[in-house]
Amino acid sequence: MERPSRRILLVDCDQFFVQCARLADPEGAGKQDLLLVGGTKEGRGVVTSASYATRAFGVRSGMPTGQALALCPQAMVAPVPGRVCGERSAAVREVLKRFTPVVEPASIDEAYLDLTGTERLYHGESLADTAKRIQADVLRDTEIQVSLGGGTSKIVAKLAASWAKPAGVFIVEPGEEESFMRRHELADIPGVGPVSAASLRRYGLVRVDDVLAMDEASLKQVIGDRHGAWLHARARGLDGGHVDPVHVARSMSRDETFSHDIDDDSTLARELRRLIRRLGQSLREDGTRARTITVRLRDRDFRTRQASFTVAEPIETDAAIYEVARPLLLRLRKDRPIPARLIGVSASNLMEKQEQSQLGLFAEKKLESDRDRTISRVTDELRDRFGGNAIGPADLMDRREREGLGGWRKREDEE
């Protein structure tokens, strides 16, 4: 028996950061056709999102802002309006949930919807008509313009959305997947980036057509079993993916590119502590703890190095994270002591609080106590109420030192 084909939509906000910047600043950015969001004239940023008018000049997102301004000197540069982006993203999601509970946010400005089984509920309405109603509701209730792609798989819906832009709807009917895929180059397929595309090109594989002409066995012989099976399916518009409304974070990270390279160990240590403060607060807000801490440095020459360490018992306080991170930073600096342009810290091996009661029993040394965690939550509340700098990390760390919990602050190299 044949299963009914799935009805999947991808809802994608058009130039999302540009729309948000205009909503955040209606009198300034709101009146600019030529608008770049992200980076500054002087700084090292890149364009996060470029308005459609600037794209006519060859501007693309990901391009250094300086380069974009060279192409389009009249453009206005606006910062990424973080708060507005978060609010509108959540608002769009709420509208989508009115149409189906199966909503999977794929990024801040995209979400997959699975409408399989809603035919009767919507009285046999076509997927295209449902998509148009979603589009109209989102615009009316959030002021955000979206495009929608639809099809029988996530990959088809995703590619269809790019044909729908801007402000359109594009549905690939069941049975039309292969002919739709033939319109594309392999590099258009999500997951085929510049490196894979270049290596496929060496085998004469450029368009989806080139892959459709091959049987799976020959394809596997050329590019390997794993990649062969993967590409064979994608070229036909097939992926194994389901629309999964439950998101579990795998990692959390904070990083920062400096306005000028930093070569001083104590300055780097201070930046690391600032990032850990932000990371720690996010972890606690999320109700998760981490077993693995990774410190990352990007050197002046853009080489990126990282060092990580896994502890037996998951941690969540700034002081404990710093205790793990500090030696990692020292090691990276010792290995290659050249100026750094970026420092980052990430937490992975995340566990929810309920999962972790068994783990700490045999840990040789406690990195944080229940009391530490309570204090750090109180600190979060104070920060929320009185602003980011009300209480510094030193307060907690000094206390640890007084009580002999940490040995890491022996060196006179901080602040």
Add this chain to the structure above:
DNA sequence: TCTGGGGTCCTAGGACCC
């Protein structure tokens, strides 16, 4: 014109255990 910030997944080698 020098290259953001936040993520996910995969690979590969070595340690360690059975």
Add this chain to the structure above:
DNA sequence: TCTGGGGTCCTAGGACCC
């Protein structure tokens, strides 16, 4: 005294996405 294979965990790096 030498020789296995399998499984899991940790670490480092890289491709890729928005």
